Amino acid sequence: MKYFELVTTKNVVSAATGAGAIFLLGKTIMAGIKSPPYNPEPLTLAKLAIEHQSQTVLDSGELRGLLNTLNPKLDDYSKNMLLHGITRCVYLLDNEEFFPKVLEMVASIWDHDLHAAGLRLLNGLPLSDHTFPLVKKLMPAFMEILQMGNTMCQVQVLKFLGTLAQKEALLFDIMNCQVHPDFLHLFQPSRPGNLLFELLVFVERLCEGRLTPQYQSVSWQYNESSLHEVLFGDDSRLADRLLSLIIHPEEEVQIQACRVILKLQLNEEGEMAFLHNYDSTFFSDSKIGSSLIKSGC
Template sequence: MDNFLDPKTRRNVLIFITGAGTAYLAYKVISSALLGCQQGQDAVSIARLAIRHDLTKSRSGELRRLLTLLKHQPDNFTKGMLLHGITRCIYLLDYEAKYCTDDDINLIGSLLNDEEKGIKIQALNALNAFASLEAKQYKIQEFVPRVIELVTTIWDSDLHIAGLKLLNSTTMEDYVFMMIRRGIPSFMEILQGKNHLAQLQVLKLLVTLSQKEELLYDILNCQVFPDFLSLFSPQLPGNVLCQMLILVQSLNVGMNNPQYQSVFWEYNEESLHEALFGQDSRLPNKLLALILHPEEDVQRQVCQVILCLEHSKSNESLIDLQNNTMQLTP
């Protein structure tokens, strides 16, 4: 254990991970690993291979070596560091990553079933890196059901962020979207949580889902908390507010699609629809308050939503007028 605690090794570990621009996550991962894991000299050697900080100058085969070492079922600390190295290799050495086989991806995907939550998160990050490669997109779809299960059954912000990032990065076929339907209530709970990074990722996913006609009613009729409109608070980060406003606009456009309007939909009193578009909704007041937001992107998006809502009301009035005229015509 002393070898892992000496300043030189700590510095090398930090240099490796912060080189990817993730200083805060590096501190969390390393500090927890150093406090909670025991390992011998073999583990030290493997971990040092995983944390080399000169990957950009690496010889060909670096990614293959890390994957081979991962197959040997190392201890949790070493496993975590290998996954860190694999993730970074995929981003930096994409010319090597594209030659990875389905078996390689299955190896990482199998770690979604690891008992350690931290290993699950690292596996999600590695799969997300593979999802950045167009040639691997189809294969990554296979893990969507398991990712949905993890995100919707484990209440942990770091896992939510990693899982939702993967779902947002994956190009999914229509049948995969149908699998996501059962996760919508949980996604709405994550949205109403307190973690801004998780909120941002779940909003991006909900925007995508709202553009699927088959899922629109599931989203609109999903139950929300009474204080749902607090998500339009000026105190929230600008990027979260922008995504929230984009979701409102997307839902409104979907609701006003003639095909959707051809069906009479009933919404429960505590639904997202009633919170946003119901007769007693305070959304207009919330939008007016955001017009003075200090960030221009938020101001711009607020104006777009207001115009979109007004356009919808005008269309509704026109349709009502036409219907009344037809009724009066002998």
């Protein structure tokens, strides 16, 4: 009798419950490799096991219990085990069950291990439009992690912010988020290369967002201490920071710094061209407008 003839739905469910979906997946793949040509889609069995374990997690309230148990005062080993369990549960469940919960947990508990693990999890899940209002509300917390967290947390939050920056509906909220006066200290050449690279990717995506006609068609009003003013305002010292990174010892940082400088130049040219076209169209039919255009204003 062939191996797969012995594998019934009941056996699969028992194996998934006892050993876990990951172990069963490995066994199924190995059986598929070793078995004769007859092959009734072994991956379907693994999918059934994962779906069963997912439903078991949902029914048992395991994830809710883990979230309630998590506390910054726990020792490192206990905390890491809880974070691992939370990650496993979220991946097994529909990722829209608890995505907002993870967002709130990362934003409300100040703990570097939690930030790194939670953000790594968020970076591996798709971002749904219905979470945008919550993301906007929690934006200051993510920006605070970027400025005050350790390197591991900063790298993960930059990846997350880089994803958010590609969403047109979130771009202004990122730009208008208040930052510390010394925000540009993040661009110091002495900082780790992976941090600088992710930081430059984030800034490049902000530049790309500013270049879109949809974003340029609105006259946005930014707070004085906003990220936009620090990076792109008239008094910004970002250009000086970028020049110091062109000679960074890591090549990927050099290349990314050059990309940002190019995008900044395109931003400046795009803004000037847009303003010129807007002014010409808006004022062309009025006497005041004609006088301003003729005078070179």
